[in-house]
Amino acid sequence: MTLVRQPTRAGVRDAAAKVAAILPPTPLYVARIGGVEVALKAESLQPVGAFKIRGAWHRLTALDESVRAKGVVAFSSGNHAQGVAWAAKRLGIAATIVMPSDAPAVKRDATLALGAEVVAYNRATDNREQIAGRLAEARGATLVPSFDDPWVIEGQGSAGVEAAAQMAALGLPPATRVVAPCGGGGLAAGLALALPGAAITVVEPEGWDDMRRSLEAGWIEPVGPNPPPTACDALQTPRVSELTFDVLSRRGAEGVAVNEAEIAAAQRWAAEKLRLVLEPGGAVALAAVLSGKVRAEAGMLVILSGGNVDIQAYAKALADPPPQGEGGHAKHGGGG
Amino acid sequence: MTLVRQPTRAGVRDAAAKVAAILPPTPLYVARIGGVEVALKAESLQPVGAFKIRGAWHRLTALDESVRAKGVVAFSSGNHAQGVAWAAKRLGIAATIVMPSDAPAVKRDATLALGAEVVAYNRATDNREQIAGRLAEARGATLVPSFDDPWVIEGQGSAGVEAAAQMAALGLPPATRVVAPCGGGGLAAGLALALPGAAITVVEPEGWDDMRRSLEAGWIEPVGPNPPPTACDALQTPRVSELTFDVLSRRGAEGVAVNEAEIAAAQRWAAEKLRLVLEPGGAVALAAVLSGKVRAEAGMLVILSGGNVDIQAYAKALADPPPQGEGGHAKHGGGG
Numbered sequence: 026m027t028l029v030r031q032p033t034r035a036g037v038r039d040a041a042a043k044v045a046a047i048l049p050p051t052p053l054y055v056a057r058i059g060g061v062e063v064a065l066k067a068e069s070l071q072p073v074g075a076f077k078i079r080g081a082w083h084r085l086t087a088l089d090e091s092v093r094a095k096g097v098v099a100f101s102s103g104n105h106a107q108g109v110a111w112a113a114k115r116l117g118i119a120a121t122i123v124m125p126s127d128a129p130a131v132k133r134d135a136t137l138a139l140g141a142e143v144v145a146y147n148r149a150t151d152n153r154e155q156i157a158g159r160l161a162e163a164r165g166a167t168l169v170p171s172f173d174d175p176w177v178i179e180g181q182g183s184a185g186v187e188a189a190a191q192m193a194a195l196g197l198p199p200a201t202r203v204v205a206p207c208g209g210g211g212l213a214a215g216l217a218l219a220l221p222g223a224a225i226t227v228v229e230p231e232g233w234d235d236m237r238r239s240l241e242a243g244w245i246e247p248v249g250p251n252p253p254p255t256a257c258d259a260l261q262t263p264r265v266s267e268l269t270f271d272v273l274s275r276r277g278a279e280g281v282a283v284n285e286a287e288i289a290a291a292q293r294w295a296a297e298k299l300r301l302v303l304e305p306g307g308a309v310a311l312a313a314v315l316s317g318k319v320r321a322e323a324g325m326l327v328i329l330s331g332g333n334v335d336i337q338a339y340a341k342a343l344a345d346p347p348p349q350g351e352g353g354h355a356k357h358g359g360g361g
Numbered sequence: 362m363t364l365v366r367q368p369t370r371a372g373v374r375d376a377a378a379k380v381a382a383i384l385p386p387t388p389l390y391v392a393r394i395g396g397v398e399v400a401l402k403a404e405s406l407q408p409v410g411a412f413k414i415r416g417a418w419h420r421l422t423a424l425d426e427s428v429r430a431k432g433v434v435a436f437s438s439g440n441h442a443q444g445v446a447w448a449a450k451r452l453g454i455a456a457t458i459v460m461p462s463d464a465p466a467v468k469r470d471a472t473l474a475l476g477a478e479v480v481a482y483n484r485a486t487d488n489r490e491q492i493a494g495r496l497a498e499a500r501g502a503t504l505v506p507s508f509d510d511p512w513v514i515e516g517q518g519s520a521g522v523e524a525a526a527q528m529a530a531l532g533l534p535p536a537t538r539v540v541a542p543c544g545g546g547g548l549a550a551g552l553a554l555a556l557p558g559a560a561i562t563v564v565e566p567e568g569w570d571d572m573r574r575s576l577e578a579g580w581i582e583p584v585g586p587n588p589p590p591t592a593c594d595a596l597q598t599p600r601v602s603e604l605t606f607d608v609l610s611r612r613g614a615e616g617v618a619v620n621e622a623e624i625a626a627a628q629r630w631a632a633e634k635l636r637l638v639l640e641p642g643g644a645v646a647l648a649a650v651l652s653g654k655v656r657a658e659a660g661m662l663v664i665l666s667g668g669n670v671d672i673q674a675y676a677k678a679l680a681d682p683p684p685q686g687e688g689g690h691a692k693h694g695g696g697g
Contacts, residue, residue: 052388052406069636070388131633293672297467300405300668302636332636336629336679344676 029175032268036179037219040083041186047082047115048072051184053191054299058314059321064197065299066188069307069332073135075259076184076212076330077108077171083180084169085112093118096166100157102128103259104331105171110139121166123157129335172211173266182215188326189220201324204228204310207236207280208262210269212330217276223326225278226319228309230255230288236265236273237280245270256285256338259306259331281319287312289342295329296343305342307331365511368604372515373555376419377522383418383451384408387520389527390635394650395657400533401635402524405643405668409471411595412520412548412666413444413507419516420505421448429454432502436493438464439595440667441507446475457502459493465671508545509602518551524662525556537660540564540646543572543616544598546605548666553612559662561614562655564645566591566624572601572609573616581606592621592674595642595667617655623648625678631665632679641678643667 054065068076085097096119099109106122113120122136126145136143146156161168170177189200200223205213207227213236217225227236232253238246247264255261288305291312295303303311307330313319314327390401404412421433432455435445442458449456458472462481472479482492497504506513525536536559541549543563549572553561563572568589574582583600591597624641627648631639639647643666649655650663 049388052385074636296638296670296675297672300410300638300670302632302638334632334636336633339632340676340680343672344680 029268032175032178032182032214032218032272034218034221036175037182037186037215040079040176040180041183041219043086044079044082044180044183045187048078050187050191053188053195055195055197056298059317061321061323061325062197063314063321063325063327064188064192064200065311065327065329066184067299067301068184068328068330069301069303073104073107073111074331074333075104075108075307076181076328077104078111079108079183080174080177080180080211080215081105081108081112081169083183084174084176085109085116085118087176088167092167096121096164097169098123098157098161098164098166099169099171100124100153101171103132104333106132106136106141107139107333109169110136110141114140121160123153123160125153131335132333172209172262173268175268178211178215178268178272179218180215181212182219184212184328185216185219192326198324199223200326202226202322203326203328204313204319205328206260206306206309206330208260208306210236210265210273212328213278214269214272216328217272217278220326225273225276226313227273227278227280228313228319229280229282230257230260230309231282231284233257233260234280234282236270237282239265239270240274240278240280243274256288256305256342257309259304260309281313283309283312283316283318287316287318289345291315292339292342301329302332302334302339303329304331304334365604368511368514368518368550368554368608370554370557372511373518373522373551376415376512376516377519377555379422380415380418380516380519381523384414386523386527389524389531391531391533392634395653397657397659397661398533399650399657399661399663400524400528400536401647401663401665402520403635403637404520404664404666405637405639409440409443409447410667410669411440411444411643412517412664413440414447415444415519416510416513416516416547416551417441417444417448417505419519420510420512421445421452421454423512424503428503432457432500433505434459434493434497434500434502435505435507436460436489437507439468440669442468442472442477443475443669445505446472446477450476457496459489459496461489467671468669508547508598509604511604514547514551514604514608515554516551517548518555520548520664521552521555521662528662534660535559536662538562538658539662539664540649540655541664542596542642542645542666544596544642546572546601546609548664549614550605550608552664553608553614556662561609561612562649563609563614563616564649564655565616565618566593566596566645567618567620569593569596569598570616570618572606573618575601575606576610576614576616579610592624592641592678593645595640596645617649619645619648619652619654623652623654625681627651628675628678637665638668638670638675639665640667640670
């Protein structure tokens with residue numbers, strides 16, 4: 026019924042090989058949580074501070090030379106923007122990023138520093154999809170979606186291939202369950218393809234748990250009207266896509282929602298036990314496990330997906346009184 | 362004149378091979394500071410959150426079986442304690458750590474979690490060297506000094522061997538200058554042995570810059586009476602040792618002192634640009650470069666030596682108003 030290419034496991038393996046050729050593996054930690062050893066993958070330590078660099082690299086390297094010459098366009102206020110800008114710079118492709126005019130200066134500066142052109146839009150009056158689409162059309166440039174794209178999904182899945190190799194090298198059993206943050210579902214769908222033997226749990230902030238509801242309903246349900254505020258700027262996706270939903274639905278994935286206090290507690294735990302800065306959206310999977318909403322189990326792989334923080338908001342999250350919840354003790358760690 | 366074995370470059374190479382067999386390399390970042398690319402070595406991502414694991418491993422693995430059977434003793438309230446406890450646990454050696462009774466609960470808990478016995482002493486009335494010495498004598502156990510020991514110095518130097526290989530793999534020139542934090546000088550002396558072609562700059566908190574003064578004077582000068590308070594608990598060493606001073610002095614090393622505001626600014630920069638949690642003492646070398654007190658140069662290697670923080674103090678350091686100083690932009694990164 027559809028002419029869109031479906032993401033595949035072979036595509037994920039191809040992406041993993043391409044990513045391994047250019048980026049060292051992000052560190053995998055083993056921490057004791059709830060009495061068992063859990064693997065934690067620190068994608069926050071990617072050059073742009075998030076896994077998004079993987080999908081962008083796989084997508085842009087798949088473009089023909091003639092297509093590359095016309096440039097790429099993406100809309101994003103954050104991590105996807107930096108991933109596309111990084112990959113484009115590395116490949117000598119002109120990148121245009123459509124960003125809200127009120128995007129944090131630090132994220133805009135980082136994108137500009139990677140050589141991308143930034144086009145601002147008014148969040149209240151403009152439609153970013155339309156602006157990006159018109160820009161791409163006028164220039165003949167290629168639009169790079171942040172999750173609704175088979176290459177982008179496969180690229181994100183390379184994190185799972187990498188983690189599986191690291192777990193094996195550490196003598197751990199193959200992953201039985203992957204716990205991953207979910208905005209549009211690109212990372213989770215890619216991981217599902219990468220690790221066919223693992224159960225999949227996606228984690229979203231409360232009120233933004235549309236993937237959870239969609240998986241329960243069996244069809245895509247968007248985020249409801251007036252969703253609550255959340256610190257997870259990276260996970261505020263109003264609607265997932267057919268591509269990501271189909272992969273996760275067929276795999277029997279399930280969803281869990283965490284609250285803002287649980288997310289801040291996970292940020293504190295990561296700072297104290299792993300010495301890692303995690304952004305709120307990058308800490309939701311860890312929050313689900315530390316809070317006990319997802320029960321820790323041997324063979325569990327938890328993705329720490331990003332670390333780009335507004336430093337004042339981050340300081341505030343760390344300073345809040347520590348919660349009572351169960352804690353874990355990080356045992357090993359290190360790169361590679 | 363002395364019967365003490367001197368630390369050697371061959372010993373550093375031996376230590377590096379032993380460490381590489383058990384610990385993955387810590388990530389090396391390349392950041393643009395002051396217009397040039399500088400390498401940053403994230404020792405804060407070691408399993409115990411600091412480079413100290415290196416010296417402890419080299420020292421303990423060098424002990425005979427009969428000596429190991431009688432256990433080891435160390436005095437430390439922090440990173441050295443955890444390094445020794447980690448290495449001892451891995452080797453099945455009984456470890457006793459002499460810690461002040463007012464040591465942070467988080468550090469005591471981490472040491473206990475590594476299986477060590479913790480003996481508390483009263484900082485005001487007891488002498489920790491005497492307590493540790495008596496314990497070691499009574500049990501026939503081996504005392505593991507935190508810096509005044511050739512194996513410990515050689516072990517810390519393995520970070521330099523590792524960094525040199527990573528810099529070469531990234532296509533960077535060999536290190537022309539190493540900038541490292543200095544408490545007793547074990548890390549800096551080890552790095553000097555590891556990297557014979559590099560100039561050495563050691564960095565200390567203001568008022569605790571006894572190595573700087575010693576290097577200028579040509580003999581060891583202790584910290585003066587009533588030194589100012591500093592957040593750098595890891596660098597409050599009242600006097601360096603002959604072993605470390607001799608290595609650094611012969612190499613023409615120089616010292617720089619940084620203030621508390623510069624240290625907090627470096628902690629903020631590392632959180633924002635590298636997504637790394639650094640403890641104050643682990644951030645002093647970065648502070649020296651970011652502040653311009655040590656001028657950034659191509660081929661520079663900066664050691665980020667530790668990341669064990671008191672979370673409330675850390676949140677406060679991040680929340681302080683950002684300084685005006687020159688900033689840099691982190692360009693690449695990642696493990697291995």
